[in-house]
Every structure is written in structure tokens, then in C-alpha cells.
Amino acid sequence: MTERPLISFDWALKKLLRNQANFVILEGFLSTLLKKDIVVISILESESNPDYATQKTNRVDLLVENEQKERIIVELQYNDEYDYFQRMLYATSKHIINNFQKGNAYGGIKKVYSINLIYFDLGQGSDYVYHGKNEFKGIHQNDILGLSARQKDIFKQEHTHQIYPEYYVIKINNFDDVAKDSLDEWIYYFKNDEIKEEFKAKGLAEVREHLRLEQLSKVEKRTYERYLEDLSSAQSMIFTAKMNGISEGFEEGRTEGLEEGRAEGLEEGRAEGLEEGRAEGLEEGRAEGALEKALETAKKMKEKGFSTDDIADITGLSRQEISDGL
Numbered sequence: 001m002t003e004r005p006l007i008s009f010d011w012a013l014k015k016l017l018r019n020q021a022n023f024v025i026l027e028g029f030l031s032t033l034l035k036k037d038i039v040v041i042s043i044l045e046s047e048s049n050p051d052y053a054t055q056k057t058n059r060v061d062l063l064v065e066n067e068q069k070e071r072i073i074v075e076l077q078y079n080d081e082y083d084y085f086q087r088m089l090y091a092t093s094k095h096i097i098n099n100f101q102k103g104n105a106y107g108g109i110k111k112v113y114s115i116n117l118i119y120f121d122l123g124q125g126s127d128y129v130y131h132g133k134n135e136f137k138g139i140h141q142n143d144i145l146g147l148s149a150r151q152k153d154i155f156k157q158e159h160t161h162q163i164y165p166e167y168y169v170i171k172i173n174n175f176d177d178v179a180k181d182s183l184d185e186w187i188y189y190f191k192n193d194e195i196k197e198e199f200k201a202k203g204l205a206e207v208r209e210h211l212r213l214e215q216l217s218k219v220e221k222r223t224y225e226r227y228l229e230d231l232s233s234a235q236s237m238i239f240t241a242k243m244n245g246i247s248e249g250f251e252e253g254r255t256e257g258l259e260e261g262r263a264e265g266l267e268e269g270r271a272e273g274l275e276e277g278r279a280e281g282l283e284e285g286r287a288e289g290a291l292e293k294a295l296e297t298a299k300k301m302k303e304k305g306f307s308t309d310d311i312a313d314i315t316g317l318s319r320q321e322i323s324d325g326l
Contacts, residue, residue, distance in 0.1 A: 005193070005212070005213040006189070006193050006194060006195065006207065006208070006211050006212060006213065007193070007211040007212070007213055007216070007224065008193045008228075009076075009117075009189065009190050009193075009211075010076045010117075011224055011227055011228075012025075012211050013062055013074065013076060015220070015223075015224075016210070016211065017043075017062065018043045018062075021210075022206070022210055023040040024203060024206045025203050025206045025207055025210065025211070026038075026040050026062075026064065026203075027039060027040050027202075027203060028186075028201065028202040028203010028204065028206065028207075029186050029203050030064070030066075030072060030115075031202055031203075032182045032183050032186055032201055032202055032203070033115065033168060033183060033186075034113065038066050038072075039066055039067045040064050040065070040066060041065050041066060041067060042064075042065050043062065043063065043064060044063040044064070044065055044071070045063070061073065061074070061075055062074040063095070068111070069110060070110060070111040070112070070113065071095060071099075071110050071111070071112045071113070072112075072113045072115060073091055073092065073095065073112065073113065073114045073115065074115045074117070075088075075091070075114070075115070075116050075117070076116075076117040076119075077116065077117070077118055077119065077120070078119045078120065078231070079120065079306075079310065080120040080121070080310075081120075081122075081310075084116075084118070084122055085122075085123070088114050088116060088167055088169075091114060092112045092114050092165040092167075095112055096109055096110070096112060096165075107154065107155065109163075111162065111163065111165075112165040112166075113165070113166050113167075113168070114165060114166070114167045114168070115168045115170075116167070116168065116169045116170065117170050117172060117190060118169060118170060118171050118172060118173075119172050119173055120173070121171070121173070121174075122169065122171060125171075126174065127171070127174065128170065128171045128172070128174035128175045128187065129168070129169070129170050129171075129183065129187075130167075130168070130169040130170075130171075131166070131167070131168055132166065132167035132168075132169070133161040133164065133166045133167070134160070134161050134164035134165075135160070135161050136160060144160075145160060146159065146160055147159065147160055170187060170190070172187060172190050172191050173191070175187045175188070175191055177191070177192070179196070179199065182200070182201035182202065183201070185199040185200070185201040185204060186201055186203075186204070189204065189207065195207060195208055230304075291321075294315045294316065294317050295317070295321070295322075297314075297315055298311045298315050298317055298322055301314070301315075302322075308322055308323075
């Protein structure tokens with residue numbers, strides 16, 4: 001038995017969890033993930049927070065400070081990004097630089113946790129929760145470089161890796177919906193917008209209490225429904241692009257029959273790879289019909305906040321074609 005409907009965590013993260021009355025929800029999730037009690041002192045401003053009206057499917061950022069003055073960056077991402085690992089590094093590095101005052105001792109640098117809730121297949125790995133941390137291992141003795149007794153006393157840390165940023169990547173779509181522990185119960189909610197009756201993880205009781213759809217005001221409910229529609233529309237556009245061959249068709253046609261045929265026509269590639277969906281698109285190679293169709297899709301994707309690199313990757317257009325056409 002499940003209880004629903006609940007507000008999706010991504011929308012709550014942007015709109016509701018900044019309210020101090022709802023800190024207990026964030027504390028529940030963060031404590032469950034980090035395996036230590038987290039008390040949220042404040043939600044800090046993050047310049048990477050996007051406006052849903054212009055970047056509806058981009059990440060949602062939340063920057064948290066806990067009792068120990070540690071910083072916790074929470075990012076949620078739907079769109080496939082090949083360089084997301086680098087973006088994680090950039091976000092933590094930028095935060096450290098922006099919050100370090102020149103002239104101060106380096107010991108004052110704050111600990112940063114980067115927590116990433118991912119709805120696409122990032123990297124290569126079959127697990128659904130990954131933890132990354134810095135460790136210094138001897139290349140001859142295989143020992144771990146640790147802190148001295150004096151450093152432990154000054155920094156209030158036991159291990160070197162506790163000084164450096166730590167990264168958590170939760171690949172939500174990899175989760176098989178079988179909750180084996182408290183963290184799984186949270187991930188089940190992230191994936192399904194539901195909480196099973198038997199779930200007891202810290203903070204989920206407050207999710208049931210405070211993140212119910214019927215508790216939204218009329219204005220909030222309209223905003224939430226519009227957000228879901230925009231999200232579905234963006235995901236549908238990607239699916240439609242693939243079905244029309246603008247992603248899969250271009251790639252398939254090029255690999256199977258178009259390497260030699262763009263200049264002469266695409267008859268062989270059309271016959272081998274594009275028979276079912278491309279009658280109007282690629283009869284003359286890069287004929288104007290296919291180009292216009294790709295540019296039309298590119299324009300819609302641009303309006304939805306897709307980057308030029310994403311548009312090029314999905315439509316097969318070059319950056320110059322996109323720039324000239326838009």
C-alpha cells in the first residue's frame with residue numbers, strides 16, 4: 001500500500017524546503033545519506049539556481065550550512081550531460097574559492113559535500129549510489145597519509161579525506177524499487193513520488209505531512225502543475241526527436257549508409273536505416289526538408305533552455321548550422 005499524491009522532491013527542493021519549518025525534511029535525507037546527524041542552520045543563496053520559466057529541466061540547486069559550518073550542495077539533474085563530472089568539480093571548487101577570503105589561513109576552508117540526484121545514465125556503472133572522496137595512498141608502502149595529532153586537534157577531523165570535498169552521485173533511474181534500507185526508502189520517493197506505508201526513514205514522516213499535493217495553495221498548485229507539464233514536454237521533445245530520427249535516425253543513417261552518401265544523395269542509407277520514419281526527411285541527403293525539420297526542432301529546444309551542445313548532439317546539426325539557422 002502506498003500513500004499519494006505527494007509533491008515531487010525536485011519541485012519541493014526549489015519551492016518548499018527553503019522554509020525553515022521544512023528543514024527537518026532536508027535533515028532527514030542528509031542524515032540518512034551521510035550517516036551522521038545533520039542539523040540545517042541555514043539555506044544559502046546559490047547563483048546557479050535556475051528559474052523554471054527559462055530553464056525548466058536544468059538542475060535545482062540547494063546550498064545548505066550545517067551546525068559544523070560545513071556546506072552541502074544538493075543538485076538535481078534530468079538532462080543527459082556528458083561533462084557532468086566536471087560540473088560537479090566546478091561547483092565545489094567555485095564555492096570554495098568564492099567563500100575563502102584572501103589573507104586568511106587555509107585551515108579556514110570549509111568542508112563541502114556535493115550531493116547529486118541524477119535522472120540519467122551518468123558514466124559507466126550499474127550501482128545507484130556512488131561516493132567519491134580524496135585519499136592519499138603511498139605508492140611504495142601502500143599506507144594512507146593521515147593527519148598528525150596536532151592537525152586532528154586543530155581541524156577537529158580524524159582523517160585527511162574529511163578535509164576535502166566529498167561527492168555523492170545517486171543514479172535514481174538505476175534503482176530497482178526494492179527498498180533494503182533507509183536510504184533506499186528516500187530514493188524510492190525520489191523516483192516514484194510515493195512513500196510506502198512501511199517506510200520509516202528519518203524525515204519521510206515529515207514528507208507525508210508537509211509535501212502533500214492537497215496542501216498547496218491554488219497558486220502553488222497551478223505552478224506545480226505547469227512545472228510538471230513543462231518537464232513532460234521537454235522529455236517528450238527528446239523522445240519525439242529520437243522517434244523522428246533526428247537523434248537515432250541521423251546517427252543510424254550516418255553509420256549504416258551515410259558516410260559516403262551525403263554528397264551524392266542518401267539512397268543507400270535511407271534504404272538500410274531510415275525506411276520507416278524518414279520518407280520526407282532524407283531523400284536528397286541533407287535536402288532542405290530535413291534541414292528545416294531539424295532546425296525547427298533545434299529552435300524549440302533552444303526555447304526550452306537546451307544548450308547548443310545538447311541541440312547539436314540530439315539533432316545532428318553542426319554548431320554553425322544552429323547559429324545560422326536560429
